[in-house]
Amino acid sequence: MTDVAWLPAAAASVPVLVAHIVPGVTDFYAGLLHPVTAVEHLLTFVAIGLLAGQQARGVARRALTLFVCVLLVTAGLAGAHGRTLHLEGPLLASMVGVGCLVAANWRLPAAAVYTCVTAVAALHGVANGAELTPAMAPVRFVAGIALAGFVVMTYAVGLARRAEAPWAGVAVRAAGSWIAAVGVLAWGAVTR
């Protein structure tokens, strides 16, 4: 779907000189790079982090934990299932939806935030986990995906929580609207 979709495969093949020190670490890195080199995953992870960061601290903390756990479990289940899935539409819909929520800057009820985070994590976990190939070690690949989700979401939560100045809050909302716009454009390109 994206121009950089070959990157995880490249990561899996490049570091041969390191792999002799820590055998088989390349599958972990392939999982780590998979979500961050696909725009539909990366921007949605950023958006869900910004959304969590706009909420109270405790809600943001639990949302982050929930996101990583659900991502881990669903990616693992999808990897075990081993069937190619075509989820471009739902993935881009999640990107547009979460981007719009960030742009709206609503203080949502905690349950609504957790529901949204769970749904997004499950969808993207399934989509990423389904990319597992028979040659890869599932646990390593899935652990890489979960770490990528954790790191990207944590950065985004931090950005939103540090946006105390009025202009910074507006910048976060603008970022949400841009993510939604990118989702709409990509959706248009996919369904053309």
Add this chain to the structure above:
Amino acid sequence: MTARVMAAAAMAVLLVLPLAVTLTGHDGRPGHLEIVETGDGGVVVRFSEPVTPTMAANLTPRLSSGWLDAPPVAIERGGDAEVRSWRVDPPRDPVAGQTAAIDGFDPSFNEAVLLRVIFADGTAMTAFLTARQPAAVLAREDAITSRLQYLWLGAQHIAFGPDHLLFVLGLVLLVRDRWRLVGTITAFTLAHSLTLAAATLGVVSVPVDAIEAVIALSLVFLAVELVRDDRGQHGLMARTPWAVALAFGLLHGFGFASTLLDVGLPQGDVPMALLAFNLGVEAGQIAFVLAVLPLIAVLRDLAGQPRTWARLVPAYAIGTLAMYWVLERVVLS
């Protein structure tokens, strides 16, 4: 307190053990295709392919001149590699301008071959052949391109070396004062630069397997120090982190050198290539620290006053993974 620490240990094991247990399989050692123009006008070609008891040699090197289509003059089978050699006598086609290729790559094993050409005038060329890029045109490299390759190799080594990264992460977690952290990382850098140079230049020689095991042990030590520090027992590492980082940096430098020894250094440009590799390692290390610091700051902000077990999870995760690596490198190697 003990129950909480046990809970942290259990959580760390649950998080890390599945990852550690699966860090096995095909060992990913690169093959080597070395093409050397000799002083008598001939060419010696040597192809070394890693083999294991369960995996035979499956790669075939080719040159566009067809030299390697002939049977090799020698085939040596060692415990972990099969080496095929060819000799081409003059008159012959020039090496420069030919295409070298590897047939039979299995992408699922992340196979790669390090191609190294040494021309008669002392200039060299280095390239990686993989399933994605199985062929390369042989040409003399200019010094800048060569140095950039070594810079990239250094950065790649630290980026894809989780044991080195975890050690740096442990230092960042342990040393909270920024200037002390700068001093500690600098000491680590100085030390591993020293042993990297010494080992690469052949001044010191150490067994790689033993060094790798001790590097893993250094992580165990760091994890223990993290736990002790959390309990308020400030050990040697917490009191003088720079000194311990200096000592362990010497070990990690030998680890970095093993990569560089695999690749080799270009004749006539050894100091600059070594410097470029080291700068690549430093760039990767600095980038990692700069990426991790804000992450830790956000997590500390989110956590507020975390419970003991939650604070100990990183230390136990590092310790569990490191201990697995120690066992793997000592017992399973």
